[in-house]
Amino acid sequence: MSLFSATGVTKRFGGLTALKDVDFALESGIAAIIGPNGAGKTTLFNVFTGLYTPDAGEVRFADHSLVGLRPDEITALGVCRTFQNIRLFKAMTAIENVLVGMHARVRLGLWDVLARGPRFRGVEDEAWRAAGGLLERVGLGRQLHTEARHLPYGDQRRLELARALASRPRLLLLDEPTAGMTGAEARQLMGLLRGLVADFQLGIILIEHNMRVVMEVSDRVTVLDHGEKIAEGTPREVQTNPRVIEAYLGRRGAASAAP
């Protein structure tokens, strides 16, 4: 029984078939989804996290079907994501962003908030400390009270990661986590991801364009092109797959790259 599986996922937008009968499964560890621009990678993430409802197919996480659930319900079940075009709460501080990420885990009602009793204060203090700890872990320990919009680009990506982690997910979906980072920053982030997988038994699915990152960090790689899965396997298998090379380089490129 896998942690996460998708079978036969199809998504159409008018006449365009963005995803066609895509199967995907993750037992544990880090899986990468790669493919040229417009291949349907982000659409697949949007289907996984409830932003889109698939026209056909099934998405399962642990014992639950995710199809038809709202994004916040999916987050509450333990699947959280980041966005390709960083979507932080810009006017809020770094730590407030992380605190919002904890929303699904806060067990307090309106009366607790209005009465502000010891229970509320206990939960709130704990949340602030946990949020501080998460920011520490992603390397933003000194920017707790900086508004998100004032953070440099790489830090914003790290903050988005911390915010997603705050919901205590068992599966994390990262949409181009190293985009805009320097090589050193990207390597550092990959180390962090490896650590998270080891510490929290966290499953991670990455969309990534940086092939060095993909090859180094992922256990499995899935390749999408024009909404279809064209290859799947270990990084090494995928790297030498002629269909993959063709998708990236075109037919002539594939011919010259073939041994």
Add this chain to the structure above:
Amino acid sequence: MIRQPLVAIPASLALLIVSGLAVASAPRSILAFLLFQAAILFIYLAAMPWWLRGAFLGVALLVMMPIIGAYNVYYLEIATQVGIFAALALGLNIVVGLAGLLDLGYVAFFAVGAYTWAIFGSPQANQIFGGGFPLAPGWFYVFIFVGLAVAALTGVLLGLPVLRLHGDYLAIVTLGFGEVIRVLANNLDKPINLTNGPKGITPIGRPPVPFGIPYAEFSYFLVLLIVLIVIVVNRRLEDSHIGRAWEAIREDELAAQAMGVPLVRAKLLAFACGASFAGIMGVVFAAKQVFINPESFTFLESIGVLAMVILGGMGSIPGAVLGATVVTVLNLQVLKGFSLWLNELKNAGVVILGYPLASLPTQLEPAKYERMIFGIILVLMMIFRPQGILPARRRQREIEVTAEEQKSVTT
């Protein structure tokens, strides 16, 4: 000097005394009362220990203000109006400032609260139930909560159909909703006479006043108490996961939902909370005015409250209170006083640059400048200080891992 406690504390004291004496010696002077208000603002902003600030504000609002009211009861009326609008601004601040849901029909909830008490606190309800009304004046206190509940319910009912709307579209729908409530109030005099239509409802019962306090003073204290409660509730909501969820929705709705914020519940809660404050004040307003009709709840009132929130600073609690004060005092006092003064000049036959004011055409009468000057102030504010007079400050707190320091304070 406002940042130096050694200067600020004596300065606050001096300002309070001077302004108090000024009002006492010239009860009709607008400037004296403005000085008193400035003293209160100064105390709020000046650097001093919280208990001293509380003591100063307590003296100013609980002791000096009622005494000023004894000299000139109109000032007490202004202070009460400021309080009513402060509560409205604080309610709208939740919806617009925190949750970012632009509501142009907010006064509808005020109307709902007002009509709730007006109908049952006057003989009007006899038209519906046959007899037995008005309710005894003591019911007023129960109806504060009834007004809260009815307005909150109305807020949810408005919220449900507009959940998927943002920005401009939401603004138009709420604007329409505000008009619907007013038009309903105007026309629900048949087939069953609920609201008595444009004629309005009167006399609306006033609550029994303890210790024989004059009603103006009682009304002032009641409004002050409600505003204090509203501020506390507002602060607690804002500084909790609920308030953070609202702000997250304002910043990026889609990301907020992806982070686990249930949009429907959070938005409906924002509408309900905002509406409930207006509902409470509606009940108080109906009793204070004794007479209400649909004209008290026009679109312009909604815009006025929105102007208070934006002028004070979106999402800022002190901003909402200050905005309510500035707009109310401008409208009731400063601009009125200004046009009266111009009128006096005109009647006295003053000549400016060889042009006698008395021969001004009626289209240019001073009273007509009031709205224009108010508009110019809004325009200038938005150009030069778009974040508002007292913009919202981000909450910070020290986070320590050690157990002793868990009781950290919000600064």
